Amino acid sequence: MSAASAEHHDHDDHHGPAPGLTRWLYTTNHKDIGTLYLLFSLLMFFIGGGMALIIRAELFQPGLQLVDPLFFNSMTTMHALVMIFGVVMPAFVGLANWMIPMMIGAPDMALPRLNNWSFWIMPFAFTLLLSTLFMEGGGPAGGWTLYAPLSLQGGDSFAFVIFSIHFMGISSVMGSINIVATIFNMRAPGMTLMKMPLFVWTWLITAFLLIAVMPVLAGAVTMLLTDRFFDTSFFSAAGGGDPVMYQHIFWFFGHPEVYILILPAFGIVSSIIPTFARKPLFGYASMVYATASIAFLSFIVWAHHMFTVGMPLAGEMFFMFATMMISVPTGVKVFNWIATMWRGSMTFETPMLFAVGFLVMFTIGGLSGLMLAITPADIQYHDTYFVVAHFHYVLVPGAIYSIMAATYYWLPKWTGNMYDEKWGKIHFWVSTIFLNVLFFPMHFVGLAGMPRRIPDYSMQFADWNAVATIGAFGFGFSQLIFVYVVFKCMKGGEKATDEVWEGADGLEWTVPSPAPYHTFETPPPIR
Amino acid sequence: MNAIRRAHLVIAGKLSLLVVGMFGFGYLMVPIYNILCDITGLNGKTSSIAAVAPKSVDEDRLVTVEFVSVVNSAAAWTFKPMQRTMQVVPGQTYNASYEVVNLSGNPAVGQAVPSVAPSSAAKYFNKIECFCFTHQEFGAGDRKEMPLVFFVEENLPRSIDTVTLSYTYFDTGAQPAGDS
Numbered sequence: 001m002s003a004a005s006a007e008h009h010d011h012d013d014h015h016g017p018a019p020g021l022t023r024w025l026y027t028t029n030h031k032d033i034g035t036l037y038l039l040f041s042l043l044m045f046f047i048g049g050g051m052a053l054i055i056r057a058e059l060f061q062p063g064l065q066l067v068d069p070l071f072f073n074s075m076t077t078m079h080a081l082v083m084i085f086g087v088v089m090p091a092f093v094g095l096a097n098w099m100i101p102m103m104i105g106a107p108d109m110a111l112p113r114l115n116n117w118s119f120w121i122m123p124f125a126f127t128l129l130l131s132t133l134f135m136e137g138g139g140p141a142g143g144w145t146l147y148a149p150l151s152l153q154g155g156d157s158f159a160f161v162i163f164s165i166h167f168m169g170i171s172s173v174m175g176s177i178n179i180v181a182t183i184f185n186m187r188a189p190g191m192t193l194m195k196m197p198l199f200v201w202t203w204l205i206t207a208f209l210l211i212a213v214m215p216v217l218a219g220a221v222t223m224l225l226t227d228r229f230f231d232t233s234f235f236s237a238a239g240g241g242d243p244v245m246y247q248h249i250f251w252f253f254g255h256p257e258v259y260i261l262i263l264p265a266f267g268i269v270s271s272i273i274p275t276f277a278r279k280p281l282f283g284y285a286s287m288v289y290a291t292a293s294i295a296f297l298s299f300i301v302w303a304h305h306m307f308t309v310g311m312p313l314a315g316e317m318f319f320m321f322a323t324m325m326i327s328v329p330t331g332v333k334v335f336n337w338i339a340t341m342w343r344g345s346m347t348f349e350t351p352m353l354f355a356v357g358f359l360v361m362f363t364i365g366g367l368s369g370l371m372l373a374i375t376p377a378d379i380q381y382h383d384t385y386f387v388v389a390h391f392h393y394v395l396v397p398g399a400i401y402s403i404m405a406a407t408y409y410w411l412p413k414w415t416g417n418m419y420d421e422k423w424g425k426i427h428f429w430v431s432t433i434f435l436n437v438l439f440f441p442m443h444f445v446g447l448a449g450m451p452r453r454i455p456d457y458s459m460q461f462a463d464w465n466a467v468a469t470i471g472a473f474g475f476g477f478s479q480l481i482f483v484y485v486v487f488k489c490m491k492g493g494e495k496a497t498d499e500v501w502e503g504a505d506g507l508e509w510t511v512p513s514p515a516p517y518h519t520f521e522t523p524p525p526i527r
Numbered sequence: 528m529n530a531i532r533r534a535h536l537v538i539a540g541k542l543s544l545l546v547v548g549m550f551g552f553g554y555l556m557v558p559i560y561n562i563l564c565d566i567t568g569l570n571g572k573t574s575s576i577a578a579v580a581p582k583s584v585d586e587d588r589l590v591t592v593e594f595v596s597v598v599n600s601a602a603a604w605t606f607k608p609m610q611r612t613m614q615v616v617p618g619q620t621y622n623a624s625y626e627v628v629n630l631s632g633n634p635a636v637g638q639a640v641p642s643v644a645p646s647s648a649a650k651y652f653n654k655i656e657c658f659c660f661t662h663q664e665f666g667a668g669d670r671k672e673m674p675l676v677f678f679v680e681e682n683l684p685r686s687i688d689t690v691t692l693s694y695t696y697f698d699t700g701a702q703p704a705g706d707s
Contacts, residue, residue: 110535153600173546181538185531215546219553234557237640238599238697242572245560249553310646312567 016517025120028112029517030097033119035414037094038407040122042483044086045400047130049476051079056438056472058455059465072455073141074133080144081161084261085168086126088395091403092264093118093175096203099410100179102508102515103197105188105524110181118174125167132157143453145254146221148235148246152228159229162221169214176207176214183207188507190526194288197506198281201288202267205295209256209263212299217253220246244309251302259298261395263291265362265402266333269355271506272409273337276352277344278503283336290329290336297326307378316375323373327366334363349501350424354405357397357432365393368443383453386446392439397432404482411489412496416514419489427481434478438471567650572642577660578653578678584618585681591615592679595693596625602698603631606639609672618681620655625673625694629665636662636701639673639694648690651680662699 017023017032024036054075058066067075097115101108109115132139137155140146151158183204187196196204224246226232233239235246266287274281281287303311303319311319337359346352368390372378381387404427411419441464446452450461457465496513511519564572592615594608605628615621629635639659643649654660658673665671679690 111539114539177539177542177546180542181535184538185534211542211545212549215548215550216553216556219550223554223557237695238638238699240640242560242564245557248560249556252553252556310644312647 026116028108028116030101030109030112030115031414031515031517033109033115034094034096034098036119037090037097037122040119041087041091041094041403042486044082044090044126045479048079048082048087049479051075051082053472053476055079056469059457060469061466062457062459062462064456067455069455070138070141073143073453074139076453077140077142077144078129078133081129081140081165082126083395084144084257085165086122088261088399088403089168089172090122092203092206092261092399093172095199095264095268095403095406095410096175096179098414099508100182100200100203101186102511102519103200103506104183104186104191105507105520105526106182106186107518107521109178110186111178114174115178118171118178121167121171121174125164125171128160128167129164132160135160145247145250146224147250148224148227148243151224152235159225162225165221166218169218172210173214176210179203179207180211188520188523188526194285195526197267198270198284198287198291199264199267202263202270202291205291206260206263209260209295209298213253213256213260216249217257220249220253223249244306247306247309248303251305252299254305255302256295256298258391258394259294261399262362263294265358265399266291268402268406268409269337269358272351272355272405273340273359274505275409275501275503276349276355277341277346279340279344280505281336282339282342283332286332287336290332293329294326297322297329301326304373304378307375308382320373320375324370327370330366334359334366345503349408350419350421350428351405351409353425353428354401354408357428358401358405361397361401361432361435362394365390365395365398368393381446383451384446385442385450385452388452389439389442389446392442396435396439407482407486409501410508411486412500413508413511413513413515415490415493416496417489417493418496418500419485419493423481423485423488427478427485430478430481431475434471434474436471438468438475441465441468441471572649577657578655580620580655581618581653581678581680583681584616586616588617588681589614590617590679590683590687591689592621592623592677593689593691594623594625595691597693597695599695599697602696604628604637604696604698605630606694606696615679617679617683620676620678623675623677625658625675626670627663627665627673627696628670629668632667634664634666634702636664636699638662638697638699640697642693642695644691644693645687648679648683648687651683652690652692653678653680659694662701 017027017029024032027033054067055072058072097109135155135157137157140151140158140161141154142151146161183196183200223232223234227234227236227241233241235241235243237243270281270287301319301323303315304323307316307319348356368386372381372387372390408419408424445461445464448461450457498512499509500513501509507524508515510524592613594610594612596606596608598604598606605626607626609624609626613621613623625639627637629637641657641659643652654675654677656674656676658675663671663673
């Protein structure tokens with residue numbers, strides 16, 4: 001190698017990415033890893049979405065049409081695992097990687113090599129998980145919660161499912177450790193904790209939740225593994241174990257997990273709404289405290305997922321009231337967002353549309369959650385499509401909409417180009433209409449008693465299921481618009497200014513668009 | 528640069544300890560759960576240790592005990608109570624029995640697991656002798672009548688007048704070891 005090219009190479013190392021594919025394999029740059037996470041999550045979104053369309057196609061009519069019931073069950077199970085662990089969580093981690101260093105004025109994440117590793121575990125984890133679909137006995141079919149003893153009665157491919165969950169857990173725990181270390185150690189001088197943008201705050205709390213509960217899930221699935229293959233009896237009553245105990249351990253993980261899926265969304269919406277209302281966020285401190293109290297409460301409400309296991313009255317009352325208490329800090333947040341918009345000079349660019357859509361539809365999901373919290377009512381709603389409607393309202397127009405809002409909001413900063421506003425708006429409206437056609441009827445069939453996770457149903461549910469299926473295909477295919485807009489923006493378009501949005505506030509808008517490969521190598525001054 | 532590196536490692540180290548601790552806590556939930564259920568009887572589990580005979584009797588009260596049997600996941604057994612219900616006086620000892628037939632053509636070892644409903648009655652339902660305390664070994668086609676000696680404590684809450692005792696019969700999958 002000549003001296004000139006060696007010098008040139010050095011130059012590359014310090015100021016730009018290495019050329020070729022190995023750039024992505026070996027990268028320790030937070031922006032590259034953020035991009036990898038986001039693209040991975042987009043790919044998984046279509047895989048998980050394809051599974052959802054298989055489910056909805058089967059449910060278009062009563063009776064068994066397209067797939068056999070075992071495959072249907074493994075579709076519902078896999079759809080959930082892919083969407084939770086493969087779409088929402090990686091997308092949030094990707095956004096955290098991209099934005100947190102830029103928001104707190106840090107040059108990179110604290111532990112860049114760990115960061116590379118925590119991403120590259122994910123493709124292996126999901127190859128393991130998805131490969132079970134092609135194995136003898138099929139994929140896991142007992143629901144994503146993997147309730148024992150049902151989950152222990154499948155094929156030997158179950159071991160692959162458990163190892164893939166271990167991998168996902170390791171990946172998100174490492175990612176979280178990295179995020180906490182970055183936030184604690186790498187803030188620019190003057191960036192006190194109470195000056196951090198809310199996205200950083202919500203992620204800090206989410207990271208602690210992840211570190212606290214992912215190991216519990218790892219423990220629970222390890223117990224399943226030893227029960228299935230090594231003759232322990234944690235959950236087998238014949239050997240002195242207790243299947244209900246699995247549910248307690250699982251939901252001790254599971255309930256904080258659902259806040260892991262929504263707290264970063266709160267942070268994103270808290271960034272976007274002030275920008276387009278052109279007012280600072282109303283009640284910043286109360287937002288921080290509300291987030292922290294939601295996180296705390298999430299640890300003491302788990303048994304509301306299992307009101308029908310036969311708890312004593314006192315237990316049911318405690319979990320009912322503790323659950324309802326969560327609506328207080330969540331209400332604080334919703335009212336703060338509304339107060340931020342109150343008398344603001346609002347404009348409705350695509351990120352704002354998604355953020356307002358989030359606000360309205362997430363609240364619908366929150367209210368059906370309150371209905372489910374009422375123990376005597378829950379005994380009727382339990383395991384019906386009402387539950388499906390509830391968590392899809394908080395996850396799709398909640399978590400997924402916030403991720404899309406974030407993508408549209410920061411895409412000009414990432415690529416240096418404005419996205420196509422017209423197609424962005426079309427994407428929002430088509431998605432929103434079909435989404436409600438898809439999920440709203442599930443409330444009706446659920447209240448009428450249609451059970452979830454069953455490939456067949458009685459005649460009285462036929463009409464609304466047909467409607468929901470039409471909505472599902474409309475919603476699914478309208479996401480191709482999103483892909484089109486994102487890739488079109490990556491390729492070119494109107495040049496974005498450094499500020500991008502007129503009302504935007506925050507350190508990420510002080511760097512050029514597109515954001516250079518390295519930012520804030522010297523800490524920025526903080527006002 | 529070294530100071531910041533050390534700070535990163537300190538945080539990463541502390542958080543890794545938390546990770547290990549929470550993994551351990553997941554396992555710790557197993558004994559916590561069992562102890563809580565033992566104390567309160569919340570999951571309807573009755574004690575797996577033989578009780579001593581009752582001390583006092585409440586003559587002017589009658590409680591209905593219902594006997595239920597379930598065979599787990601289509602194993603080849605017949606398992607049913609020899610009596611559907613009994614009227615018992617709290618504090619008195621009674622005998623009941625279940626009939627088990629091994630329908631499979633092979634020797635097998637079975638185990639019954641009891642549960643009491645309502646769960647708040649579990650800790651007042653005592654067994655002096657029960658086939659559920661041990662495994663039972665069967666030759667192919669064997670039939671056995673299995674005894675149970677129980678009493679309901681006299682301080683069973685007044686609101687409970689029916690106690691359901693349910694046994695689930697499991698095939699342990701083991702082979703009989705012969706006479707041991």
